[in-house]
Amino acid sequence: MSKPLIQKLDKITTKILFLKERGLCFHCAALACDTAHIISRRHKSVRWETEADGNVHLLCRKCHVEAHSLPHAYENWYAARYDGEALQALRRRSQRISMMLDCDLGELLEKKRVEYARLKDEAPPPTA
Numbered sequence: 001m002s003k004p005l006i007q008k009l010d011k012i013t014t015k016i017l018f019l020k021e022r023g024l025c026f027h028c029a030a031l032a033c034d035t036a037h038i039i040s041r042r043h044k045s046v047r048w049e050t051e052a053d054g055n056v057h058l059l060c061r062k063c064h065v066e067a068h069s070l071p072h073a074y075e076n077w078y079a080a081r082y083d084g085e086a087l088q089a090l091r092r093r094s095q096r097i098s099m100m101l102d103c104d105l106g107e108l109l110e111k112k113r114v115e116y117a118r119l120k121d122e123a124p125p126p127t128a
Contacts, residue, residue: 005105009048010035012112016050017058019119025060027067027077032058036067038074039090045098046090048108050115053078053086055094 014035025032036059041047046055059067059074067074079087100108 002102002105005102005109009105009109009112012109012116013048013050013056016112016116016119017056019116019123020050020052021058024058025063026057026081027063027074028060030060030062032060034059034061034064036064036074038078038087039094043094043098044100045096046094048112049093050112053082053090055090 017035018032021032023032024030026036035056037047037055038057039046039055043055049055067077075087078090
């Protein structure tokens with residue numbers, strides 16, 4: 001897998017999340033500065049999920065530290081927002097074997113670019 005493609009996917013995923021989640025922390029709604037993954041980034045099948053109940057969300061620094069220091073904190077927040085079945089479905093998706101070739105990453109990157117452009121066009125103008 002191409003490291004540059006993975007880095008581009010990570011960057012555009014972050015941009016998409018800031019538009020979708022309006023820059024707010026998934027847990028406490030403070031201003032977010034980090035992206036976080038419920039399931040480890042090594043699971044490529046869910047690494048770039050930006051759906052509301054997907055694997056990646058924005059967290060403020062305080063919540064991100066808490067998510068890493070308290071076992072299952074982030075999973076508990078996720079289950080509270082959605083439900084236990086959504087968390088189980090995410091876990092199942094993460095277990096899919098995903099042999100992603102560069103052509104697959106390139107295709108996913110193009111889909112993410114289209115999604116980002118759409119979200120950017122739909123975003124309300126900044127307030128003064």
